[in-house]
Amino acid sequence: MTDVPRWRGWRALAWLWLVAVLAVGVHQWRFWHESRLESDVLALLPRDAHDPALADATRRIADASARNMVVLLGAADAAQARAAAQAYRASLNTAQAARSLPFVESTSVEGWFDATREFYRPWRDRLLTDAQRVRLRDTAPDALAEEALAALYGPMGSPRMTQWREDPLNLWPQWWQAQATASGMRFDADGLLQADDSTGHARTWAVLQFETRGSAFRLDGEPVIDAALDDAYAAASKAVPDLRELRAGVPLHAEAAAVQASREVNIIGFGSLAAVLLLVWLAFRSMTPIVLVALSLLIGVAAALSVTAMIFGQVHLLTLVFGASLVGVAEDYGIHWFASRQGHPRIERWTLLRSLLPGMGLAWLTSALAYLALGLAPFPGLQQMAVFSAVGLGAAFLTVLCWFPWLDRGQVRPSALSRAMQAWMSRWPRVRLTKGWWIAAAVAAVVVIGGLWQLRSNDDLRNLQSSPKALIDQQIEISRLLALPSPAQFYLVRANDTETLLQREHKLTARLSSLAREGRIHGYRAISDWLPSQQQQAADAAMTARAENAVLVQVGAATGEQFARPTFASAALSLEAWMASPASKPLRALWLGRSGDGVASVVMVDAPGGDDLLDLLATQAQGLHGVRWVNRTAEFSSLLGHYRRMMLALLLAGAVLVFVSLWVRYRRDAWRAMLPTVLAGLLSVALLGWLGEPLQLFNVLALLLLLGMGIDYGIFLLEHRGDASAWLAVSVGAASTWLSFGLLALSATPALHAFGLTLLFGIGLVWLLSPLFRPHVPPHAQAAHD
Incomplete structure (x- = not known):
């Protein structure tokens, strides 16, 4: 009878545990329906609690690419590349109608280019490269006028993006070309990329960009994205023989x-x-x-x-x-x-x-x-x-x-x-x-x-994660073709206000431009290249106005015509306007915003790799106040x-x-x-x-x-x-x-x-x-x- 109260206590404990197990069962039903699974390898690592700006930079860069994929279709010429892209899209649209795919195509390269060009048009006079500033400062107005007159009546030379009177010195295409070179983009007007593949064959690449809807991680082990892209590639290959396909993006990994x-x-x-x-x-x-x-x-x-x-x-x-x-x-x-x-x-x-x-x-x-x-x-x-x-x-x-x-x-x-284990136990030796x-x-x-x-x-x-070798090889080749910067190495720039930050970025990018001209790096991405500081915009606007007014006067005197310079935006391009525009979409992750008592941003570099080059990049931040080189991998x-x-x-x-x-x-x-x-x-x-x-x-x-x-x-x-x-x-x-x-x-x-x-x-x-x-x-x- 002495064990009866203890039995009753054990019975109560058993019932209490049953309630807890039932609660777990209810939670399990909700968990598997909500699929709350983490996938990012960086989630395994410590957070930078001592440096919120650095932690935010890492998170922003990871989030910017977490849902994006890119597919490159390489063909012998532009016509075949466009045909391949059309067949590829058609296959995905058919699959999307038959079963809801977890991804959709995002804005095309040519669509982004057109929207961005129209956005920047009112501020065209405020956008100059360092080389253009030197040219406008050191070249005599007569020489500039001769160049403009030759462009007006001579055969078509370098491509133009506006009418002659709106840009007599053809400054804007040169600025765009400089932006493309700095960021590694080598697209033509149709959004196609001309580059050799890894085997040395010249190809024209159509670039398709996709964005996943929700998580790409599925516990059923079904490669939904991979299967849909395989089918699309098969359809495109039928339309264009000898087609080369490359895929990259965090959702694929x-x-x-x-x-x-x-x-x-x-x-x-x-x-x-x-x-x-x-x-x-x-x-x-x-x-x-x-x-x-x-x-x-x-x-x-x-x-x-x-x-x-x-x-x-x-x-x-x-x-x-x-x-x-x-x-x-x-x-x-x-x-x-x-x-x-x-x-x-x-x-x-x-x-x-x-x-x-x-x-x-x-x-x-x-x-x-x-x-x-x-x-x-x-x-x-x-x-x-x-x-x-x-x-x-x-x-x-x-x-x-x-x-x-x-x-x-x-x-x-x-x-x-x-019985065998009991026998073995009796014969097992002891240390003596x-x-x-x-x-x-x-x-x-x-x-x-x-x-x-x-x-x-x-x-x-x-050691924390491994991806298939074929996928890694494609990622490396796409990074080379598109000059994609590494998310693991970057510069963190900080200042008390936006104006000072953009000026500090410009000093850094001047050094990086020298490395790019020497071929040490492939390119870089910085907000200040697309959004100059207010001080720089004012100086560029004044320099452009002086040079173009002088040129228009001299060309008018030579031709007997009157040329009026177009009206541009009276106010400088602001951060708020730029962030709200399509132009900022590829670079928004680089702007960290408020950080402590100031603001912060990121400048990313596309470098071929190697410890010596990383050490060289680290030295570029020396002597620049508020600029820090970050090597997250190391x-x-x-x-x-x-x-x-x-x-x-x-x-x-x-x-x-x-x-x-x-x-x-x-x-x-x-x-x-x-x-x-x-x-x-x-x-x-x-x-x-x-x-x-x-x-x-x-x-x-x-x-x-x-x-x-x-x-x-x-x-x-x-x-x-x-x-x-x-x-x-x-x-x-x-x-x-x-x-x-x-x-x-x-x-x-x-x-x-x-x-x-x-x-x-x-x-x-x-x-x-x-x-x-x-x-x-x-x-x-x-x-x-x-």
């Missing part, structure tokens, strides 16, 4: 990542689940353990997904892939329950649960703390993974604790696997101070020292290295704390639970060195998890000394965890591959080493326990 993530979730998640359920069947030969263990896993993953989404608003795709490996860890509690039920069939369920609770609780605590240690680094992606894993483990543990005593009412009979064990220790020391000697670190940012890689070293220190501190907690419970036997994990960690890192695998942050994070999970095996063997059922639970749990993280090593994402490979070694080694250090149990104590 996003969809490729989503397809890869979906494939890996299926392989890792369902592969882990199948392996776990197979092991449970072999161990217990009953459907009840399979159903209940699967139930605990399902609830664990669902609760982890819901809590993560509620805390962070979105769930990153890499978190989902990482979370798929949780299956290999969360089943340990259910397996431990059924292994104990199998080994002690005569013990009442509630009594058995109370005997298991201290060890299971300590095992969950150490694992959860190891997972939560991931969240100590200010990486949003790692924080998501930490919360996801800790919550998933907690939900699986609570499911076992609250429901298994009520739902598991049958007998768990011994199986061939359980003998010659053979000293030799084994010496060999292990050589392996560890040799591997650590060969180990090298690699903190490259690209900064993030350096940051990854910093946190790798920090997490190594944290790993050592965590090992000390874990040993202290073990000492509190096990005293002089605490080392038996600790040493196998420490040795497994050292050997795992050494094996990475022998295999030539670099050490990166995610290897260290895997070691943190190994510390939490590996300790569990030692705890179970110490908590239930001489109990063969504990060894069965450890073996089945370790095997499923090993398979789970082993499959994670198959991930195409380098970071997840490194994480999985480290745990593939670590879990296997800690399973082999843990029983070597188990305490000796006297025969009479073993018989009494049995």
Whole structure:
């Protein structure tokens, strides 16, 4: 009768957990309908809380390209390029009518050019290049008049964009040409691009731009965008033989990542689940353990997904892939329950649960703390993974604790696997101070020292994500053809007001123009090239008026006609008017607006790459007040290295704390639970060195998890000394965890591959080493326990 109140309390806890699980189910329905999945790799990285302008610049640049795609169709001549573009568009329009595609075509190059030209027309007199300023200042009016007269009556020379009287010196086409050269644009009047492809063949390229509607990431793994573009290319190829197609854009990489993530979730998640359920069947030969263990896993993953989404608003795709490996860890509690039920069939369920609770609780605590240690680094992606894993483990543990005593009412009979594991346990050796064990220790020391000697670190940012090589190659070629600047390197310009900022930009672009003329860089993009400062506009307007009035007077005297200069806008072009116009569309992301006590903008550079050139670009900001060179790739890689070293220190501190907690419970036997994990960690890192695998942050994070999970095996063997059922639970749990993280090593994402490979070694080694250090149990104590 003394257990009745406790049973009632457990029943209330079971009902309370049922309510929580139902709430998770409701949230899951909403989550999958809203598809709140994060895709941007930059979301994994720390935010620049100490520099809001830099953080805003990074976000603006990423957002500007997050929904845009570009397709280049290369043909032998302009007529074929236009025909290919027409067939391409027709195919996409047909597909759009048949099924709603997640993207639409945005403004064409020629459409943007026409709208921008009309916008700038009232301020044509205020738009001069540095070369034009020198020419108007240093060339005599007579010489300018002769050039204008020759252009009026001579054969058509350079192209004109206005009537002669509106621009007698033909300044405006020269300004447009300079803008095109500076930004790398080489389009003709029809919006076609003349350039050689990567094989050296001359081609005329039609440029199509698209914008996605909503997220390009789909969990069903269907490459919707890629398939639609494939069909359009097939249709265009029929119309134009020998057609070359190039694609680029964040949505294409996003969809490729989503397809890869979906494939890996299926392989890792369902592969882990199948392996776990197979092991449970072999161990217990009953459907009840399979159903209940699967139930605990399902609830664990669902609760982890819901809590993560509620805390962070979105769930990153890499978190989902990482979370798929949780299956290999969360089943340990259910397996431990059924292994104990199998080994002690005569013990009442509630009594058995109370005997298991201290060890299971300590095992969950150490694992959860190891997972939560991931969240100590200010990486949003790692924080998501930490919360996801800790919550998933907690939900699986609570499911076992609250429901298994009520739902598991049958007998768990011994199986061939359980009997074999019990026999293996009795024959498994223990470490002794003998010659053979000293030799084994010496060999292990050589392996560890040799591997650590060969180990090298690699903190490259690209380890966080991988895209298909074909897509990367196309991105590189399009960047070359269109002179697209890198979003990872740029200049951050700041000032107290817009006027000062534009003047500072102009000083910077003067230096960049010199590099462009020397061929060191391909081009750059800056707002001040399209929106000069008020001071510069006034000076240019005055210079243009003096030169053109003098030319019109002299040409009129020579021809006997009167030429009146057209009227231009009386006020300078303002930032507000420019931002509201189509002209600013390609450059709006460069304007950051208010930042602290002033304003900020970005100047982007199209450079071929190389450390020497990046160093040269960094020197261009020297001596320019308010101008800073930013290399985000190098900064993030350096940051990854910093946190790798920090997490190594944290790993050592965590090992000390874990040993202290073990000492509190096990005293002089605490080392038996600790040493196998420490040795497994050292050997795992050494094996990475022998295999030539670099050490990166995610290897260290895997070691943190190994510390939490590996300790569990030692705890179970110490908590239930001489109990063969504990060894069965450890073996089945370790095997499923090993398979789970082993499959994670198959991930195409380098970071997840490194994480999985480290745990593939670590879990296997800690399973082999843990029983070597188990305490000796006297025969009479073993018989009494049995």
